[in-house]
Amino acid sequence: GAVVSQHPSRVICKSGTSVKIECRSLDFQATTMFWYRQFPKQSLMLMATSNEGSKATYEQGVEKDKFLINHASLTLSTLTVTSAHPEDSSFYICSARWTSGLRSSYEQYFGPGTRLTVT
Amino acid sequence: GENVEQHPSTLSVQEGDSAVIKCTYSDSASNYFPWYKQELGKGPQLIIDIRSNVGEKKDQRIAVTLNKTAKHFSLHITETQPEDSAVYFCAASKAPGSWGKLQFGAGTQVVVTP
Numbered sequence: 001g002a003v004v005s006q007h008p009s010r011v012i013c014k015s016g017t018s019v020k021i022e023c024r025s026l027d028f029q030a031t032t033m034f035w036y037r038q039f040p041k042q043s044l045m046l047m048a049t050s051n052e053g054s055k056a057t058y059e060q061g062v063e064k065d066k067f068l069i070n071h072a073s074l075t076l077s078t079l080t081v082t083s084a085h086p087e088d089s090s091f092y093i094c095s096a097r098w099t100s101g102l103r104s105s106y107e108q109y110f111g112p113g114t115r116l117t118v119t
Numbered sequence: 120g121e122n123v124e125q126h127p128s129t130l131s132v133q134e135g136d137s138a139v140i141k142c143t144y145s146d147s148a149s150n151y152f153p154w155y156k157q158e159l160g161k162g163p164q165l166i167i168d169i170r171s172n173v174g175e176k177k178d179q180r181i182a183v184t185l186n187k188t189a190k191h192f193s194l195h196i197t198e199t200q201p202e203d204s205a206v207y208f209c210a211a212s213k214a215p216g217s218w219g220k221l222q223f224g225a226g227t228q229v230v231v232t233p
Contacts, residue, residue, distance in 0.1 A: 006162075032218050043208060043223045044163070051218070093162050097219055106151045106170065106214040108221060110162040 001027050004096050006111035013084055013118055020080045021114045023094030029074040030096035031104060035067075038091040038113075050077045074099065084118040091115055121146040123211050125224025132199050132231055140227045142209035143191040149211040152185060152192045153221070157206045166207075167194070199231045 003026040013019050023033055031052050036044040048058045048069050056069035066088075068080040077096075081088055095108040122145040132138045144152075150171040155163035169176045169183045169192065176183050180199075185192040196203055206228050210221040 004162075034218075034220070043225050046220060049218050049220060057218075095221075097215075104215050104219065106212075106219060107153065107165060107168065108219065109165065110155070113160070113162045115160070 002098065002107070002109040003027055004094065004109050004111040006094060006114050008114060009112060010115045011117070013116070015085055015118055016083055018080055018082045019084055019116060020078055021092055021094075021116075023077045023079070023096070023111055025075045025096045025098070025109075028096075028098040029100070030077075031074065031099040033071060033077040033094055033096045034108065035069060035077070035079050036093045036095065038093060040091075044093065047079075081116065084116070086118045089116055089118045121149055121211055121213075121222040123209060123222050123224040125209050125227060127227060128225065129228045130230070132229070134199060134201060134231055134233050136199055138194075138196040138199055138203070138229055138231075140194045140207055140209065140229075141191060142193070142211075142224050143189075144211040144222075145190065146211070146213070147187075147190065148213050149222075151212045151214040151219070152183070153210050153212075154181075154183060154194045155208045155210065157208065157226075159205075163208060196229075199229075201231050201233055204229055204231045 007022045033050045035047045048056045050056045050071040071077040093113040095110040098105045153168035157163045182195045209224040
């Protein structure tokens with residue numbers, strides 16, 4: 001149980017275009033999902049917290065107009081990188097906490113990640 | 120905010136030996152401490168976690184200890200195997216409050232040599 005999927009696993013796009021990454025909780029509902037960014041040989045950097053049915057909360061320094069997050073259902077959150085540039089190339093990972101009624105898990109389960117390359 | 124420090128940054132062990140990774144945290148309100156294993160090109164995998172109401176937890180070859188007074192926690196891997204080679208991250212959070220946001224350590228590259 002507690003499986004999180006991401007799509008696509010890899011994407012290459014041209015500078016100036018937009019890319020959408022999907023994060024799905026496959027066997028549980030998730031009110032809260034998180035989006036992280038990871039550069040090579042570095043730790044995970046939280047970009048934003050996504051709550052179903054409300055606006056995402058972005059960490060300091062993360063441009064909300066560039067990284068659009070939509071959490072439209074209890075099993076799906078999307079991250080859209082708008083007007084991508086080479087410096088946006090990175091490994092993007094989502095995670096989710098399961099929700100049952102008013103309870104949420106302590107545990108966070110991570111997706112497999114999406115490798116974005118902007119040329 | 121919370122700050123998590125992790126040591127060592129790299130750890131080489133012989134197969135069969137034990138590996139220990141240590142983390143310290145700064146926020147005494149943190150109450151949940153998970154450990155993740157990340158293989159190259161993959162997302163982190165939760166391997167064990169501990170809450171602040173216990174001091175030790177064990178699952179087969181891995182164990183985690185927590186010292187709330189000193190604000191540090193450690194991961195212990197016994198009888199290491201080559202498949203234990205990966206990057207290990209510790210984290211701390213104030214779950215379920217604050218949406219359970221995790222603050223990660225810098226990671227430890229573990230290499231197990233046959």
